[in-house]
Amino acid sequence: MKPFTIIFLESSLELVPREIWDHPQVRKTAKRYEIDPSELILDKSLHYHAMEVLPQKWKRGRPDILHTSLLVATDTPLFEKGVIRIYFHVVDGRVFQLKPGVRIPKHLERFKGLMAQLLRLEKVPPSGEPLIFKTHDSLREFVKEQGGLILLWERGVKASLSYVVARAYYTGYPIGIGAFPRGDFKRSTLRKAKEKYAIMEGRPLKTWGVVGRLIYTIERVMGFNI
Numbered sequence: 001m002k003p004f005t006i007i008f009l010e011s012s013l014e015l016v017p018r019e020i021w022d023h024p025q026v027r028k029t030a031k032r033y034e035i036d037p038s039e040l041i042l043d044k045s046l047h048y049h050a051m052e053v054l055p056q057k058w059k060r061g062r063p064d065i066l067h068t069s070l071l072v073a074t075d076t077p078l079f080e081k082g083v084i085r086i087y088f089h090v091v092d093g094r095v096f097q098l099k100p101g102v103r104i105p106k107h108l109e110r111f112k113g114l115m116a117q118l119l120r121l122e123k124v125p126p127s128g129e130p131l132i133f134k135t136h137d138s139l140r141e142f143v144k145e146q147g148g149l150i151l152l153w154e155r156g157v158k159a160s161l162s163y164v165v166a167r168a169y170y171t172g173y174p175i176g177i178g179a180f181p182r183g184d185f186k187r188s189t190l191r192k193a194k195e196k197y198a199i200m201e202g203r204p205l206k207t208w209g210v211v212g213r214l215i216y217t218i219e220r221v222m223g224f225n226i
Helices: 024-033 063-074 108-121 139-146 161-171 187-192 207-221
Strands: 004-011 084-090 095-098 132-136 150-158 175-178 195-198
Touching: 004 063, 004 139, 004 161, 004 207, 063 084, 063 108, 063 207, 084 139, 095 139, 132 139, 139 187, 150 161, 150 187, 161 195, 161 207, 175 207
Parallel strands: 004 084, 004 175, 150 175, 150 195
Antiparallel strands: 084 095, 095 132
């Protein structure tokens, strides 16, 4: 059976940008963790005022979105068995993959520490077989290798998740889900999607809500007896 691929797009995950390393909020956080500001994950709850000068600040500094979504996505036998492959795309454009069966730290602070190491070294752990690792330098490279992309987008064609799952299985395209707090996808991301679908009417679901429903739908449509 062909695996399903899920990719979290434009994930609100990045190291603290150089231009705010000297901001008091960043310095305070670095001192508390006893690390250099360059090794910190940008976090709106800690760096709200420092982020005022950053472009598109409303889409940044929310590592908790990816954290919660990965916890939901990996807590299923489908992921452990390799039926679902999971990738995430971050602010600077790189794409990372989780090895099947890997366990994500449940505590957000531990997750942030792991992600800081990943963004600096491009794999974790730094020695031995990596559990999370960079696969592509850009989303363009990822989509080209996959042959296409199915995007879940509020302004896409209305469709059921069952239909989306069937399309993903037929085409082999990954299913892309936004992992940022506000705003829309970049035009460059939208252009890369061969198919765009809106699965909900009214108030949008949170990222982790979408992935939970998606995994349940894969189980049901494909007849997995979990």
